[in-house]
Amino acid sequence: MKHWLRIEAVCASLAIRSRMAYRLDFSLSFIGMFLAHLALPIYIVLLYGVSAGFGEWSIGDMLLLTGTIQLARGATSMIMSGLIWHTNERVQQGTFDLLLLAPVNALGHLLNRSIDFEDSGLFLSGMLVFIIAVVISGITWWQALLLALLASFAIMFFASLYILFAAITVRYISTLRLFEFQDIAAQYAQFPLHIYPSLLATLFITLIPLAVVGYIPVGVVTGHLPMIMLGSLIFPVLFLGFSVWYWHNTLTHYTSAGG
Amino acid sequence: MDIITITDLSKTFKVPKRKEGLKSAIQSVFRRQYETKHAVKNVTFRVRSGEIVGLLGPNGAGKSTIIKALTGILSPTSGEIRVLGFEPFSQRKDYVRHIGALFGQKSQLWWDIPPADSFTLSQHLYEIPKQEFERRKNDLVEKLGIQDIIHKPARNLSLGERMKCEFVMALLHRPKLVFLDEPTIGLDVFAKQAIREFITYTNKEYGTTYILTTHDMDDIEHLAHRVIVISGGEKVFDDSFAALRKIAGVTKHVRVVTQKKVVLPKKGVRGVMHISPYEAQFVLDREILGIRDLVKAIAQKTEIIDLTITDPPVETIIAQLYQAKA
Ligand SMILES: Nc1ncnc2c1ncn2[C@@H]1O[C@H](COP(=O)(O)OP(=O)(O)O)[C@@H](O)[C@H]1O
Ligand SMILES: [Mg+2]
Numbered sequence: 001m002k003h004w005l006r007i008e009a010v011c012a013s014l015a016i017r018s019r020m021a022y023r024l025d026f027s028l029s030f031i032g033m034f035l036a037h038l039a040l041p042i043y044i045v046l047l048y049g050v051s052a053g054f055g056e057w058s059i060g061d062m063l064l065l066t067g068t069i070q071l072a073r074g075a076t077s078m079i080m081s082g083l084i085w086h087t088n089e090r091v092q093q094g095t096f097d098l099l100l101l102a103p104v105n106a107l108g109h110l111l112n113r114s115i116d117f118e119d120s121g122l123f124l125s126g127m128l129v130f131i132i133a134v135v136i137s138g139i140t141w142w143q144a145l146l147l148a149l150l151a152s153f154a155i156m157f158f159a160s161l162y163i164l165f166a167a168i169t170v171r172y173i174s175t176l177r178l179f180e181f182q183d184i185a186a187q188y189a190q191f192p193l194h195i196y197p198s199l200l201a202t203l204f205i206t207l208i209p210l211a212v213v214g215y216i217p218v219g220v221v222t223g224h225l226p227m228i229m230l231g232s233l234i235f236p237v238l239f240l241g242f243s244v245w246y247w248h249n250t251l252t253h254y255t256s257a258g259g
Numbered sequence: 260m261d262i263i264t265i266t267d268l269s270k271t272f273k274v275p276k277r278k279e280g281l282k283s284a285i286q287s288v289f290r291r292q293y294e295t296k297h298a299v300k301n302v303t304f305r306v307r308s309g310e311i312v313g314l315l316g317p318n319g320a321g322k323s324t325i326i327k328a329l330t331g332i333l334s335p336t337s338g339e340i341r342v343l344g345f346e347p348f349s350q351r352k353d354y355v356r357h358i359g360a361l362f363g364q365k366s367q368l369w370w371d372i373p374p375a376d377s378f379t380l381s382q383h384l385y386e387i388p389k390q391e392f393e394r395r396k397n398d399l400v401e402k403l404g405i406q407d408i409i410h411k412p413a414r415n416l417s418l419g420e421r422m423k424c425e426f427v428m429a430l431l432h433r434p435k436l437v438f439l440d441e442p443t444i445g446l447d448v449f450a451k452q453a454i455r456e457f458i459t460y461t462n463k464e465y466g467t468t469y470i471l472t473t474h475d476m477d478d479i480e481h482l483a484h485r486v487i488v489i490s491g492g493e494k495v496f497d498d499s500f501a502a503l504r505k506i507a508g509v510t511k512h513v514r515v516v517t518q519k520k521v522v523l524p525k526k527g528v529r530g531v532m533h534i535s536p537y538e539a540q541f542v543l544d545r546e547i548l549g550i551r552d553l554v555k556a557i558a559q560k561t562e563i564i565d566l567t568i569t570d571p572p573v574e575t576i577i578a579q580l581y582q583a584k585a
Contacts, residue, residue, distance in 0.1 A: 003386070010383045018371040095365045097332045102384055103356035252334065255272055256327055 004108050008079075011112045019117060033121035037074075040066055040129060057192050060137030061222055065214040067126075067133030068147055069189055072154030072213060074126025077119035079111060080162040086114030087166045094257045096170065107163065107247055143221050150217035150233075157213055157236040160243040161185060167243070167250040189213040209235035262436060262468060263306035263329070268338035270299040270324050298324040300492040301338070306470060308435070311462055313483030314472040317573045321492040322472035323362075326440045329470065330360050343436060356385065359434035363441035366421065367428045368413040374424035375409040378431060385432035392431065399427045403457055419450025426457060430467075439471035443478055455481050476570035479503075490577045507579040509545040514538070515557060516565040524548060524556040537564075542571070 044059070044066055057065075087110065090096040102109045134144040161182050189210045193201045204210040212233055219225030276292040299321045306312050314322045327333040328340060331347035331354055340347055345354035361367075368377045382392040400406055403423040413421060422442065429437060439458075443451045459482065461467045473479065479486050479500055486503055488496035496503060515521060516538045523531060523539060527548025531541040543553060550568065557563060 007380070007383050010380055014369055014372060014376055014380065017376060018369055093365070097327065098362070098365055098367055100332050100351065101330060101355050101358075101360050103352055104384065105352065254333070256333055 003104070004112070007104070007109070007112045008115065011115050012117075015115050016117060030117075030121045033119065034125050037070060037122060037125035038128060040070065055192070055194065056224055058137075060133070060139075061218060061224070062192075063133035064137050064139070064147070064218045064222065065192070066190060067130035068151050068154065068218055069186055069214045070122075070126035071130040071148065072126075072151045073158055073186055074119070074123035075151070076155050076158035076162070077122045079115065080159055081119040081122070082114030082116035083111065083162045083166050084169060086110070086116075087169045091170055091257075096254075097256050106251060107244070110166070137222075139222065147217055147221050150221070150230075153217070153233045153236045154213040156240045157209055158182065158185075160236065160240045163240075163243040163247050167247045170254065171250050185210055186213070189215065191215075192219070205232050206235055209239055212236050260308045261305045262308045262343055263304075263470070264339075264341045265305070265325075265329070266303050266339045268299055268302045268325070268328060268340060269297070269336050270321075270328060270333065271336045272296045272298055297492050299328070302489070302492075302494045304487055304494065304497055306468065308468055309462070309466050311458065311469040311471070311482055311484050313479040313486045314470065314489055315474065315476070315479055315486055315573060315576075316472075316489035317474055317577070320489040322489055323440050324492075325489070326360075326438050326470070326472060330358065330438055331355055356432070357434060357436065359429040359432070359437040361425050361429040361437070361439050361442055363422070363439075363444040366413070367425055368421065370414050371412055373410045374413055374416075374421075374427070377413070377424075378409075378428060381428060381431040387432060395431055395433065396427065399430055402460060403427065403453065417450075419446050419453075422446060422450065422454065423457075426454070430461065433465065434467070436468045436470070439469060441472055441474075443473060443475055451475075451477070458482055474573045476573070476576070488577065488580060490580075495577065496580055503576070506583045507576045510571050510575075511543045511545060511550070512540070512569045512571055513543050513553070514540045514565075514567045515563060517557065517560075518562040518564060520561065521557065522560045524553065527553070543568075 044062055087096070090099065099109055099113065100106060130148070134141075134147075139147075165181070185208075188204070193204060193211050193215045196204065201211070205212070205216075209232070212235060216225065216229050216232055220227060220229055272295070273293045274296050276294045302321075302325060314325065316322050324333065328335050329342060329347060331351040334348040342354070343357050345357075347354050368374050369380075378396055381387070382389070387395070400409060403426065405420065405423050405427075408416060408420045409424060409427075413424065416424065426442075442458075443454060446454070455478070458469055458471075462469060469482075471478065471482070483500060485498065486496070486500050487494055488503070496506075518537070520536045521533075521539050523541065527544045527546075528541050529544065531539060533539050543550070548556075554563065554566070
């Protein structure tokens with residue numbers, strides 16, 4: 001882990017130096033990303049202000065939901081968002097092979113090499129949205145801390161998606177389109193689970209554990225859901241386990257490209 | 260001491276079968292048909308510590324596949340590989356620490372920053388102490404004469420300059436064994452020469468063992484202690500360059516342009532093609548007539564304006580190998 005962190009730091013510094021070659025592009029995309037995500041809570045206040053929320057869930061609760069999701073997505077993006085496009089690029093150029101020459105864990109090194117700072121904007125805005133939500137909803141700082149801790153399960157879920165999609169990219173030389181699923185997942189997670197038909201709701205807790213991303217942590221912390229619902233947090237752990245297994249399985253079947 | 264033993268290595272790929280026409284295109288969406296491509300077939304050889312071994316063969320022969328299996332990138336379909344006591348694919352993480360690898364068409368360098376910055380990644384990946392790292396880097400950089408080059412962004416370098424930097428990257432951790440896949444591809448003669456000298460130097464100085472693939476006879480002639488010829492995934496020859504020459508002949512392809520009508524000597528020249536009265540193309544058998552004598556003979560009659568001498572393509576050599584076997 002120490003070795004990995006050191007390499008991460010070296011790659012981060014190299015990535016920044018690479019990026020600095022295109023300074024304007026760097027700062028523009030950073031600001032753009034930041035503003036785009038900051039607009040989310042405003043959107044929610046406007047939308048639910050009109051529609052009077054979702055049953056028991058007040059606007060404050062809805063903001064917490066969005067805040068938690070953005071916090072988790074931002075944190076995940078910090079180290080993982082480059083993963084899919086970087087993998088895609090390497091597979092297409094045939095340089096994925098070179099990664100396997102490094103005397104370290106392949107997935108770990110892929111994470112090292114795909115670090116991309118554009119998404120620090122996403123992380124910052126995620127934090128900001130979360131803090132705004134905490135203030136408006138009026139929960140205590142202890143509750144907020146608990147929520148932030150529970151967000152680590154959401155990070156697990158998003159990380160699993162990245163790993164799964166990176167593996168699919170290696171296996172099927174696929175498209176960057178997969179990346180959009182992550183956005184779609186976040187959008188579905190943005191609503192309280194009780195608005196979905198029960199079959200879908202069950203699916204979102206178990207096989208595709210979207211609910212743990214925001215609904216369950218926020219529901220439990222605000223008292224809308226019983227504590228026992230936290231048991232469902234096992235599913236993102238299983239999901240992560242599955243993605244990592246699938247990644248390793250993909251490497252054993254790796255065929256490189258001709259030439 | 261053998262550091263590589265490959266026994267009966269085979270590698271097959273499953274490739275989707277493509278037929279023409281709309282109907283079969285639609286069919287293939289639902290039921291893909293695969294065919295098996297035998298990239299490497301029952302290849303067996305050994306390499307001793309300190310050797311420089313050349314894998315020679317035309318495009319698509321299976322050279323890169325062998326290198327990928329040797330470096331732990333690909334799993335063998337069947338057969339056994341032992342390198343430095345490791346099984347490369349299953350013990351990849353521990354194994355690759357001891358080897359170096361360079362792929363002529365794939366870059367290890369970060370594109371937008373100077374190679375000197377990229378090198379620091381190797382320092383940390385292989386946990387080389389700072390002072391030792393600087394010492395090795397300076398040694399390699401000096402030997403290749405690229406002191407200034409390593410401070411320019413990689414994307415501004417010529418192919419030859421970049422390749423020299425790739426060598427530094429591949430050797431910083433002092434691997435005992437280095438794999439080079441087409442290290443001279445696309446390089447001009449000067450860069451080729453510099454890289455060949457560098458390989459010979461590290462081989463002598465540090466005892467580095469090299470396995471290199473090429474379809475350039477010159478690489479083999481100037482570098483390799485031993486040559487393994489690969490054709491259609493199979494090993495068809497494994498001996499010294501001198502032995503290869505004995506079987507495949509010592510021929511050169513020559514093209515000459517002259518001032519007045521060109522007159523060629525009778526001995527040692529065959530397959531003559533007169534492109535014009537002043538230009539001819541032919542095969543020279545160097546065992547019968549040397550290049551010096553050839554030039555002398557032509558120049559006696561008329562002035563030479565242009566002269567190109569090239570090696571016969573690998574395909575010709577392989578054809579001769581098959582002929583000799585039959
Ligand atoms: N990943 C792959 N998938 C399918 N076929 C491949 C793959 N890699 C190589 N091949 C095929 O195997 C044969 C040998 O390829 P390669 O080892 O790259 O040859 P060389 O390096 O000698 O040019 C070629 O016919 C090539 O098309
Ligand atoms: Mg090749």
